[in-house]
Amino acid sequence: MTATDFAPGRDRQSAAAGSGRGVSDTFPKLLLEHARLRADRPANREKDYGIWQSWSWAEVAAEVEALACGLAAAGFRRGDKLAIIGDNRPRLYWAIAAAQALGGVPVPVYQDAVAEEMTFVLDHAEVGFAVAENQEQVDKLAEIKERCPLLEMVIFSDPRGMRHYDQPWLDDYTKVQERGREFALAEPEFFPREIAKGRGGDTAIILYTSGTTGQPKGVVLTFDNIITAAKNAIAFEGLTDREEVLAYLPMAWIGEHIFSYAQAYCAGFCASCPESQATVMLDLRELGPTYFFAPPRIFESILTQVMIRMEDAGWAKHRLFHFFLDFARRVGPRILDRERVSVTDRALYRLGDVLVYGPLKNTLGFSRIRIAYTAGEAIGPDLFTFYRSLGINLKQLYGMTESSVFLCIQRDGAVKPDTVGAPIKDVEIRIAEDGEVLFKSPGAFQCYYKNPDATAAAKRSDGWVHTGDSGFFDADGQLKILDRARDVGRLRGGALFAPKFIENKLKFFPYIKEAVAIGDGRPFVVALLNIDLEAVGDWAERRNLAYASYQELAAEEAVYDLVQSCIERVNRNLAAESALASSQIRRFLILHKELDADDGELTRTRKVRRRIIVDRYQPLVEALYSGGATGRIATQITFEDGRKGQMRAELAIRDVPTGLPPAEPVPLRRAG
Amino acid sequence: MKQIGEPILTADRITLAFGGITALNAISIGIRQHEILAMIGPNGAGKTSMLNVINGFYHPQAGTITWKGETRRRVRPYHAAAQGIARTFQNVALFKGMTTLDNIMTGRLLQMRRNFLWQAIHFGPAEQEELAHRARVERIIDFLEIQAIRKTPVGRLPYGLQKRVELGRALAMEPELLLLDEPMAGMNVEEKEDMCRLILDINDEFGTTIALIEHDMGVVMDISDRVVVLDYGRKIADGPPEEVRVSPDVIAAYLGEER
Numbered sequence: 001m002t003a004t005d006f007a008p009g010r011d012r013q014s015a016a017a018g019s020g021r022g023v024s025d026t027f028p029k030l031l032l033e034h035a036r037l038r039a040d041r042p043a044n045r046e047k048d049y050g051i052w053q054s055w056s057w058a059e060v061a062a063e064v065e066a067l068a069c070g071l072a073a074a075g076f077r078r079g080d081k082l083a084i085i086g087d088n089r090p091r092l093y094w095a096i097a098a099a100q101a102l103g104g105v106p107v108p109v110y111q112d113a114v115a116e117e118m119t120f121v122l123d124h125a126e127v128g129f130a131v132a133e134n135q136e137q138v139d140k141l142a143e144i145k146e147r148c149p150l151l152e153m154v155i156f157s158d159p160r161g162m163r164h165y166d167q168p169w170l171d172d173y174t175k176v177q178e179r180g181r182e183f184a185l186a187e188p189e190f191f192p193r194e195i196a197k198g199r200g201g202d203t204a205i206i207l208y209t210s211g212t213t214g215q216p217k218g219v220v221l222t223f224d225n226i227i228t229a230a231k232n233a234i235a236f237e238g239l240t241d242r243e244e245v246l247a248y249l250p251m252a253w254i255g256e257h258i259f260s261y262a263q264a265y266c267a268g269f270c271a272s273c274p275e276s277q278a279t280v281m282l283d284l285r286e287l288g289p290t291y292f293f294a295p296p297r298i299f300e301s302i303l304t305q306v307m308i309r310m311e312d313a314g315w316a317k318h319r320l321f322h323f324f325l326d327f328a329r330r331v332g333p334r335i336l337d338r339e340r341v342s343v344t345d346r347a348l349y350r351l352g353d354v355l356v357y358g359p360l361k362n363t364l365g366f367s368r369i370r371i372a373y374t375a376g377e378a379i380g381p382d383l384f385t386f387y388r389s390l391g392i393n394l395k396q397l398y399g400m401t402e403s404s405v406f407l408c409i410q411r412d413g414a415v416k417p418d419t420v421g422a423p424i425k426d427v428e429i430r431i432a433e434d435g436e437v438l439f440k441s442p443g444a445f446q447c448y449y450k451n452p453d454a455t456a457a458a459k460r461s462d463g464w465v466h467t468g469d470s471g472f473f474d475a476d477g478q479l480k481i482l483d484r485a486r487d488v489g490r491l492r493g494g495a496l497f498a499p500k501f502i503e504n505k506l507k508f509f510p511y512i513k514e515a516v517a518i519g520d521g522r523p524f525v526v527a528l529l530n531i532d533l534e535a536v537g538d539w540a541e542r543r544n545l546a547y548a549s550y551q552e553l554a555a556e557e558a559v560y561d562l563v564q565s566c567i568e569r570v571n572r573n574l575a576a577e578s579a580l581a582s583s584q585i586r587r588f589l590i591l592h593k594e595l596d597a598d599d600g601e602l603t604r605t606r607k608v609r610r611r612i613i614v615d616r617y618q619p620l621v622e623a624l625y626s627g628g629a630t631g632r633i634a635t636q637i638t639f640e641d642g643r644k645g646q647m648r649a650e651l652a653i654r655d656v657p658t659g660l661p662p663a664e665p666v667p668l669r670r671a672g
Numbered sequence: 673m674k675q676i677g678e679p680i681l682t683a684d685r686i687t688l689a690f691g692g693i694t695a696l697n698a699i700s701i702g703i704r705q706h707e708i709l710a711m712i713g714p715n716g717a718g719k720t721s722m723l724n725v726i727n728g729f730y731h732p733q734a735g736t737i738t739w740k741g742e743t744r745r746r747v748r749p750y751h752a753a754a755q756g757i758a759r760t761f762q763n764v765a766l767f768k769g770m771t772t773l774d775n776i777m778t779g780r781l782l783q784m785r786r787n788f789l790w791q792a793i794h795f796g797p798a799e800q801e802e803l804a805h806r807a808r809v810e811r812i813i814d815f816l817e818i819q820a821i822r823k824t825p826v827g828r829l830p831y832g833l834q835k836r837v838e839l840g841r842a843l844a845m846e847p848e849l850l851l852l853d854e855p856m857a858g859m860n861v862e863e864k865e866d867m868c869r870l871i872l873d874i875n876d877e878f879g880t881t882i883a884l885i886e887h888d889m890g891v892v893m894d895i896s897d898r899v900v901v902l903d904y905g906r907k908i909a910d911g912p913p914e915e916v917r918v919s920p921d922v923i924a925a926y927l928g929e930e931r
Contacts, residue, residue: 050806160815161869161876276817279820282823
């Protein structure tokens with residue numbers, strides 16, 4: 001990595017105690033403050049042309065001013081909406097700040113959204129201006145422009161391939177900035193004046209939640225909401241302006257917005273953008289972040305890759321690796337929690353750090369991590385412990401778009417795999433009679449944009465926000481989330497059925513990528529599964545099993561055997577808990593295609609949309625309950641370019657023995 | 673839109689024979705500046721031979737090649753490359769053990785001024801020079817969207833990506849004329865679409881003249897400005913795609929005809 005952008009000789013300064021608090025109540029004000037206080041410190045980096053390019057806070061302020069003035073010159077007024085569409089790029093983050101500086105509202109859109117989804121958001125949010133990353137996004141906007149009559153202007157950042165586009169509503173980011181600079185020259189007071197007009201109570205952003213049901217809802221958050229939540233979490237963790245983060249998750253997602261924009265602006269640290277989505281892991285390694293967030297699936301895929309690669313290592317390395325890893329599982333988390341550990345164990349752990357943990361963390365880019373979070377879904381206890389045993393301070397938190405993320409965070413030294421921590425400062429949490437989690441927080445959203453019914457349902461007059469999650473507090477006062485409240489059901493026999501709980505148990509196996517458990521109002525539980533192409537592909541290669549596609553691999557007899565062995569272990573596990581013994585999986589099948597957000601089967605944050613899947617694969621579900629040996633299905637699929645096609649398949653169904661006595665606990669995940 | 677100019681390379685009555693087989697029989701082709709010219713024809717029609725003649729790998733028994741107004745007699749591939757003619761091969765010809773980056777860097781070798789002793793010391797001017805070349809190569813990597821495989825040995829890459837790396841190496845020479853020998857052979861539909869887009873982009877962004885050989889008629893008709901059809905060493909058609917498509921000679925050559 002380039003070290004040139006670290007200005008030496010400045011003291012570490014805790015941002016929570018930073019000056020100007022109470023004055024800088026909007027992000028543009030914070031930007032100006034940083035441009036003054038830490039003008040030369042890096043604010044953004046982006047890997048481009050193989051090199052980390054970097055912009056200081058002063059430079060970012062100048063870029064934002066140029067863009068904001070350019071937008072103003074093009075007719076952008078207070079209250080106007082600016083859609084932001086693309087991968088994580090500094091220029092798109094600047095666009096957020098520019099819109100906010102003018103008193104407008106940024107509306108980030110999921111960059112992989114197909115044209116239909118984009119139409120809904122742009123139309124619903126009454127977007128007049130958009131900043132698009134590249135030709136791909138401009139093409140999508142061009143396609144839907146007629147259906148979004150309010151859309152006046154689209155600014156593209158990457159001019160590649162755009163030479164022959166002559167639509168009058170298109171403009172180049174650089175040109176807009178050029179006009180902005182002229183504008184600022186003529187009216188130098190405009191930019192600071194507009195920023196000064198902003199108030200903490202103004203709408204900062206509208207984020208559309210992908211939602212596991214129905215149309216997306218636009219969550220309206222104010223500067224006060226986001227800044228208070230971000231600052232409370234900064235104070236809680238003691239974050240400083242020296243943190244390094246990688247901005248790599250979708251910009252339309254609240255988590256990304258908080259970690260890479262809000263907290264970066266509140267604490268004054270630098271957010272770095274990867275070169276491309278395909279290089280995230282390489283860039284992570286080069287950057288070595290100190291503060292890192294990832295949903296469980298990313299931690300899972302990193303572990304799967306490590307295990308696959310270790311299978312190729314020589315005998316000695318293999319033994320060494322597994323010896324120290326098993327040892328770390330026993331000792332590592334306790335060392336991290338500062339518990340008492342014997343001197344010999346400590347010494348051996350130190351040795352393991354030199355031989356295995358250190359090099360491994362370095363390869364993954366985790367050497368410098370002080371705080372890592374995972375949230376969004378339950379994380380497997382083995383997976384969670386794996387990272388903690390290496391000395392990576394991985395913790396869980398609880399939050400959602402409607403709460404500006406932070407509700408609960410696990411305190412250092414009080415980390416458990418199955419809880420999400422205790423409420424942080426200013427947050428109140430109550431469990432309703434029916435088990436639903438309710439909260440009050442300064443981060444609580446204003447409303448769902450133009451959706452008073454949904455707002456009234458979530459945000460009651462008594463001030464409590466209903467999360468739709470069911471959970472309870474454990475003996476230590478940490479919150480434990482069970483499931484989405486409405487997903488919890490009962491089997492026909494009356495036994496409790498919590499699908500996500502079962503699905504998570506299945507997904508903890510590296511071979512199983514997605515799982516959908518069905519059982520509400522049914523006599524027993526069945527499952528539709530996706531295999532993990534990488535892990536199972538590698539497993540198949542070792543067995544000289546030839547396959548040409550996902551569909552072919554998924555239909556292999558041997559793969560069914562492999563998956564069945566996983567399910568049998570889950571069943572044994574379930575059988576051990578009396579309340580869940582009847583939730584053992586009786587029958588399953590492996591789907592012929594991967595569940596995909598483009599087909600509406602997953603949300604853009606890759607959560608399973610249960611109802612849609614059950615509906616779409618109805619014939620398969622019926623076959624699972626009818627006792628037949630196969631199920632037939634014809635599904636519509638959407639190709640990358642948005643075309644649609646039909647896919648037909650006849651899938652094998654397997655019966656799984658249930659009611660086995662409890663057996664050995666599930667060992668550490670190994671590939672192969 | 674782009675301006676197709678005068679021919680920059682003219683092949684005049686080229687005849688090439690191997691023993692008793694006449695691979696090329698008095699063929700004349702002009703390649704005009706900024707155009708995309710496709711050469712098509714059944715197997716053994718002499719397409720690759722024609723490319724080999726153009727870049728000096730084969731020496732025709734008769735006929736002349738004129739490059740930018742200068743008629744050349746005997747040219748070695750080295751000279752052709754130095755004059756600004758780059759090519760890719762039907763079978764990928766990369767250094768399998770080297771990374772994508774290093775493979776593309778080899779495309780810059782002709783432009784490197786310092787000798788290998790300087791390079792070995794890697795200091796002062798040699799380092800400056802290498803940095804400048806690396807910057808060029810990074811532009812190409814960005815252009816071809818292969819950042820993720822920058823440091824991957826090409827032997828480990830799938831075929832479609834290897835083809836892209838090979839194209840990158842040819843581009844690194846900053847050629848005026850780019851010869852592509854079946855750039856899309858063995859690719860799936862998606863890879864072909866990507867490659868088509870890249871070829872059009874190269875032609876559009878850099879103004880590079882491109883002559884390519886391709887069997888996929890859909891591709892040829894889509895991206896080329898002009899099509900030349902060869903059959904058993906003879907040229908049987910030469911014109912815009914829409915004309916060539918309906919030419920009876922071409923249909924006969926492709927669909928077969930009772931002779």
